[in-house]
C-alpha cells in the first residue's frame with residue numbers, strides 16, 4: 001500500500017539550521033522510514049539561492065522517501081496544504097537593535113506566516129517555532145490564525161530539555177536513555193527553569209543520586225543552583241563562545257525530536273515543549289510557555305498534578321513574568 005506523502009514547510013530553509021534539518025527529515029529521521037515527505041522551503045528573496053542549492057543537494061542525496069522539494073519566497077504558497085510547519089527563519093538581533101525593534105521585526109515575519117497558515121494549511125496542521133524569541137513568535141503566529149486551534153502552535157524548548165539530559169547524564173555517569181521526567185519551564189531564554197525534582201535514573205530519584213554523587217543534599221542543591229541551571233539556560237552562549245557560531249545541529253536534532261514525539265507519541269516519561277497555556281501551574285492562559293508534556297493520540301498534554309515547591313515556584317514565576325512582559329510589548333506594538 002502506498003502511503004501519502006506528508007507536506008512539511010520549513011522556513012529559513014537556506015540558513016544553518018535549515019541545512020541541518022532538511023537531510024534528516026528527508027532520510028526519515030523525523031516521521032519514520034515508512035512515511036514519504038514533500039518539502040516546501042520558504043525563504044526571503046536573499047535566501048532563495050541558498051535554499052535552491054540545498055534542494056539540489058537533496059536531489060543528489062537520492063532519498064527514497066523524498067517525493068518533492070519546492071522553494072518559495074511567498075508564505076501563502078509555501079504553507080498551502082502544509083501538515084507540519086517548522087518556523088526557523090527569524091530576524092536576528094543586530095548591533096544597536098532595541099528589544100522592541102527585535103519584537104517588531106519578528107512580528108512582521110510571524111504575523112503574516114500565521115495568517116498564511118490560517119489561510120492554506122491542512123486541517124490538523126502542527127506548527128513548531130524555532131526562530132527566536134521562539135515563545136513570543138509562536139504567540140504572534142497563533143494570534144493571526146484564528147481558525148487553527150491554539151494547541152497546534154508550539155515553540156521549541158526541546159533543545160533546553162536535551163541539554164539538561166546531557167548535563168545530568170555526564171554528572172551522574174548515567175546513560176541519557178536511563179533518564180526521564182526532566183522539565184524545562186517557561187521561556188526559551190536565560191530565565192528558563194530546568195527542573196530535576198521529579199527526574200529519575202532507572203527509577204531512582206535524581207535529587208538522591210546527585211546528593212550521593214556530590215557529597216550531600218546541600219552540595220547537590222548548590223550544584224543545581226550555581227552550576228546546572230545557569231549552564232543549561234546559557235548553553236546557547238557557551239556554544240557560540242566555543243564553536244564560534246550558534247547551536248545548529250543540536251537545534252535541528254531537537255526540532256526533529258519535538259515533531260517526532262508530537263506525531264508518534266512520547267514513550268519514556270514526559271518531555272518539554274512550549275505550548276499555549278490553559279492556566280496550568282498558574283501560568284496565565286494563552287501564554288506560550290514550556291511545560292512538562294506528554295504526547296498522546298497526536299496531541300500534547302500538560303502533565304498535571306506535579307508538586308511544585310517554593311524554589312521551583314519562584315523560578316517558574318520569574319520566567320513567566322518575562323513572557324508576560326514580552327506579550328505586553330507585542331500587544332503595545334499592535335502585533336497581536
Ligand SMILES: NC(=O)C1=CN([C@@H]2O[C@H](COP(=O)(O)OP(=O)(O)OC[C@H]3O[C@@H](n4cnc5c(N)ncnc54)[C@H](O)[C@@H]3O)[C@@H](O)[C@H]2O)C=CC1
Nearest residue numbers: 012014015016017042043044047089090130131132159251
Ligand atoms: N528555540 C531554540 O532552541 C533555538 C532557536 N534558534 C533560532 O533559530 C533561528 C535560525 O537560526 P539559524 O538557522 O542558525 O540562522 P540563519 O541566519 O543561518 O538562518 C535563518 C534563515 O532564515 C531566513 N529568513 C529570515 N526571515 C525569513 C522569513 N521571513 N521567511 C523565511 N525565511 C526567513 C534567512 O534568510 C536565513 O536564511 C534563529 O532565530 C536562532 O536564534 C537557534 C538555536 C536554538
Ligand SMILES: O=C([O-])CC(=O)C(=O)O
Nearest residue numbers: 132159235236237246247
Ligand atoms: O541564541 C541563539 O540564537 C541560539 C539559541 O537559542 C540557543 O542556542 O538556545
